[in-house]
Structures are given as C-alpha cells and as structure tokens.
Amino acid sequence: MAIPVPVQTRATPATAAPLECFNAAPADEAVRTLLACLHSHAWAHRLTAHRPYPDLPALLAAADEAAYDLSPDDLSEALAAETLPTLPEDTYAAAHTALNAAHAAYESRFGHVFVICLADLSPAEALDHVLTAIRSRLANDPDEERLIAAEELRRLARGRLTSVLRGAGNCATSHGRPAPGKPPQTPPH
Structure with a gap:
C-alpha cells in the first residue's frame, strides 16, 4: 500500500508571507x-534585480552590501531624501530650540540633514542621544562624517525594510505596499 505524499502547494497571494509578496511584486x-526604506535608486534597483530572496536575513545581507557600495552620488541622493529625527510630543520647548540649533549647525557644516538610527532607544533616551551625537559628529571632517552618515543610513534602511516586510500582511492586491493613503510603517530615525 502506497502512502500518499502531500503535494507541495504554492502560497496564494492572499496567504503569502510578506517576503514572498516582495519577491513576486512587479x-x-x-x-x-525599497525607496521608502532608503531613497537610493541604485540601491533599490540592485535589490530588486537580485530577487527572489530565500529569507529576510538574506535580503537584509544584500541590502547591507548594496548600502556599503553606494557611490558618493547615491549617498547624496539618499541623504537628500531624509528628514530630521522627530522628538516625542511631550518634549519641552528648550529641547526643541537646542535640537533645531544643533541641526542647523550640522546641516550648515555638512550640507545634508543629520541622520541617526534610534531604533534601540526609548523615546526618553532619544533626545539626549541625538543631541550628544550631533555635537560629537560636528567635530568630524566631512569625509569621516559621510562614512558615519552612510552607516546610519544603512542601519535605518535595515530597520525600515524589516518593518515593511514584517508588517506587509496580505498582499493580494498590494504586493507589500501599504494600503492606499497609508505610508509604510518605519521606525523612528
């Protein structure tokens, strides 16, 4: 008597995992x-061209490698699209003033917004961390600071990509895109 062997079935779009949706998306x-995670067309096209990815760690490794390979122009493109880190709503006015002054000094010195990944910090720690980092990084020479900014962008992209793919849910019609009118969920800067 033969034992029936279950037929492997391919996940349907309604039940596909977010990575499968990403791999199958046009x-x-x-x-x-990908541009919602890091605004570099070269980075996004490179990751898209190398699909499918077997799992999230493989995609994140490819994303890291592509981020390390950003040309100066690609890095400038990504930095130009970044926004300033946001403070918790209950932050007092003096902190906003200090942070705005620090951001202005940084942007004046380096020609782009200050970028920093705050993914592992609580909102209460974020303000002090940002102010300390800006003050410290203002002492960097421009080449050194571009390397640090590139590393922070890589960390931001990694966190955003993880968040987007873990939160994509049903891809029956969106292939991993957020619902119309809703931006992808991204961790704070």
Whole structure:
C-alpha cells in the first residue's frame, strides 16, 4: 500500500508571507517599496534585480552590501531624501530650540540633514542621544562624517525594510505596499 505524499502547494497571494509578496511584486512596485526604506535608486534597483530572496536575513545581507557600495552620488541622493529625527510630543520647548540649533549647525557644516538610527532607544533616551551625537559628529571632517552618515543610513534602511516586510500582511492586491493613503510603517530615525 502506497502512502500518499502531500503535494507541495504554492502560497496564494492572499496567504503569502510578506517576503514572498516582495519577491513576486512587479519590479516597479518592489523599487517603490525599497525607496521608502532608503531613497537610493541604485540601491533599490540592485535589490530588486537580485530577487527572489530565500529569507529576510538574506535580503537584509544584500541590502547591507548594496548600502556599503553606494557611490558618493547615491549617498547624496539618499541623504537628500531624509528628514530630521522627530522628538516625542511631550518634549519641552528648550529641547526643541537646542535640537533645531544643533541641526542647523550640522546641516550648515555638512550640507545634508543629520541622520541617526534610534531604533534601540526609548523615546526618553532619544533626545539626549541625538543631541550628544550631533555635537560629537560636528567635530568630524566631512569625509569621516559621510562614512558615519552612510552607516546610519544603512542601519535605518535595515530597520525600515524589516518593518515593511514584517508588517506587509496580505498582499493580494498590494504586493507589500501599504494600503492606499497609508505610508509604510518605519521606525523612528
């Protein structure tokens, strides 16, 4: 008597995991998803071209490698699209003033916004960490600071990509894109 062997079934779009949705998405949609994580067209196209990824760690490793390979122009493109880190709403006015002054000094010195990954910090720790980091990094020479900013962008992209792919949910119609009118969830800067 033969034992029936279950037939492997391919996940349907309604039940597919977020990574499967990303892997199966049309290239332009995958690029848009990636640009929401790091605004470098070269980075997004490189990751899209190398699909499918077997698992999230493989995609994150490829994302890291592509981020390390950003040209100066690619890095400038990514930095230009970044916004300042946001403070918790209950932060007092003096902190906003100090942070705005620090951001202005940084942008004046380096020509781009200050970027920092705050993913592992509580909102209460974020303000002090940002102010300390800006003050410290203002002493860097421009080449050294671009390397640090590139590393912070890589960390931001990694966190955003993880968040987008873990939160993509049902991809029956969106292929991993957020619902219309809703931006992808990203961790704070």
